[in-house]
Amino acid sequence: MYGLDEKLLLKKTYYSVGGGAVLDEDEVGKSRDKNKRVLPFDFSSAKELLQKCKDNSFKISTLMMENEKSMRSSDEVKKSLLNIWATMQESILSGCKSTGKLPITGMRKRASEIYNKLKKRDSFPMVDPLEVMDWVDLWALAVNEENACGNRIVTAPTNGAAGILPAVIQYMNKFLGSSLKDFHEDRVINFLLTAGAIGLLYQRNASISGAAVGCQGEVGVACSMAAAGLAEIMGGTIEQVENAAEIGMEHNLGLTCDPVGGLVQIPCIERNAMAAMKAINAARMALNGDGKHFVSLDSVIKTMLETGKDMMNKYKETSLGGLAVNIVEC
Numbered sequence: 621m622y623g624l625d626e627k628l629l630l631k632k633t634y635y636s637v638g639g640g641a642v643l644d645e646d647e648v649g650k651s652r653d654k655n656k657r658v659l660p661f662d663f664s665s666a667k668e669l670l671q672k673c674k675d676n677s678f679k680i681s682t683l684m685m686e687n688e689k690s691m692r693s694s695d696e697v698k699k700s701l702l703n704i705w706a707t708m709q710e711s712i713l714s715g716c717k718s719t720g721k722l723p724i725t726g727m728r729k730r731a732s733e734i735y736n737k738l739k740k741r742d743s744f745p746m747v748d749p750l751e752v753m754d755w756v757d758l759w760a761l762a763v764n765e766e767n768a769c770g771n772r773i774v775t776a777p778t779n780g781a782a783g784i785l786p787a788v789i790q791y792m793n794k795f796l797g798s799s800l801k802d803f804h805e806d807r808v809i810n811f812l813l814t815a816g817a818i819g820l821l822y823q824r825n826a827s828i829s830g831a832a833v834g835c836q837g838e839v840g841v842a843c844s845m846a847a848a849g850l851a852e853i854m855g856g857t858i859e860q861v862e863n864a865a866e867i868g869m870e871h872n873l874g875l876t877c878d879p880v881g882g883l884v885q886i887p888c889i890e891r892n893a894m895a896a897m898k899a900i901n902a903a904r905m906a907l908n909g910d911g912k913h914f915v916s917l918d919s920v921i922k923t924m925l926e927t928g929k930d931m932m933n934k935y936k937e938t939s940l941g942g943l944a945v946n947i948v949e950c
């Protein structure tokens with residue numbers, strides 16, 4: 621930091637260590653647990669989370685709310701979650717309206733074009749049932765184009781994967797709304813609480829950083845979180861919710877991070893749309909089962925971490941491999 625006379629006033633180095641965390645030089649390498657609060661229903665694994673839910677007849681969202689209430693009132697928690705949703709909606713809306721080109725690559729923004737097309741077709745009942753997918757794609761693309769332009773989005777759990785949760789929540793509200801038990805606001809709150817529980821498991825036991833484990837840690841984790849949130853709101857048992865989260869990651873294992881030009885555009889923007897649909901599919905598949913499944917969420921999280929460790933560095937946010945080096949620039 622420099623003063624008006626261009627004299628150096630302050631010099632500090634900060635490190636972005638992934639998953640949205642920023643540490644200064646003094647904090648790097650130190651335990652971040654020293655100020656950790658004791659939560660009434662803390663958990664370190666999906667197995668423990670489910671057991672505590674069972675013991676207390678909680679849904680996953682209820683357990684998360686109880687933990688949050690140990691730090692602030694439930695009204696404050698609800699207000700901040702609704703504020704998060706309002707910000708997500710703003711980014712969907714501005715992405716749907718924004719025209720022009722993405723920075724640096726000059727690629728055309730697609731969300732507004734798709735939005736205008738879909739608006740014209742907007743009729744119920746839909747002639748093509750897969751039109752629902754076009755809307756989900758649109759919402760994810762809109763948010764990620766906003767992210768690519770450096771506009772305001774919600775990190776969920778990372779900026780590169782920011783479109784998945786908003787697209788799935790919007791799907792839940794627009795297409796499932798009337799069939800769901802919870803009122804609009806409660807749905808969104810409970811969705812975010814459940815998704816948050818799943819995100820915590822990845823953050824604690826693996827990583828949510830593309831630089832550490834590849835895109836499976838960003839888009840894969842967001843997919844798993846969104847699948848769990850949706851499964852709970854659609855009436856899933858805690859076992860079905862855990863199954864949805866597990867399916868959401870199982871089919872993202874090994875997903876590499878190879879952004880073209882080091883920009884969060886290709887493959888990131890489209891990848892969010894694909895993962896939003898995958899999350900919806902994972903929730904539906906889990907709800908069509910009885911919650912019993914072979915691969916546990918804990919095993920898939922462990923596998924994700926190990927796969928990430930085995931992944932070559934060129935596939936971990938370095939833009940030295942994959943699509944990043946195979947695009948022919950004319």
Ligand code: SF4
Pocket residue numbers: 780781830834835836838839876877878879883884885886887888891937
């Ligand atoms: S490809 Fe890399 S930069 Fe793009 S969303 Fe995935 S992890 Fe993030």
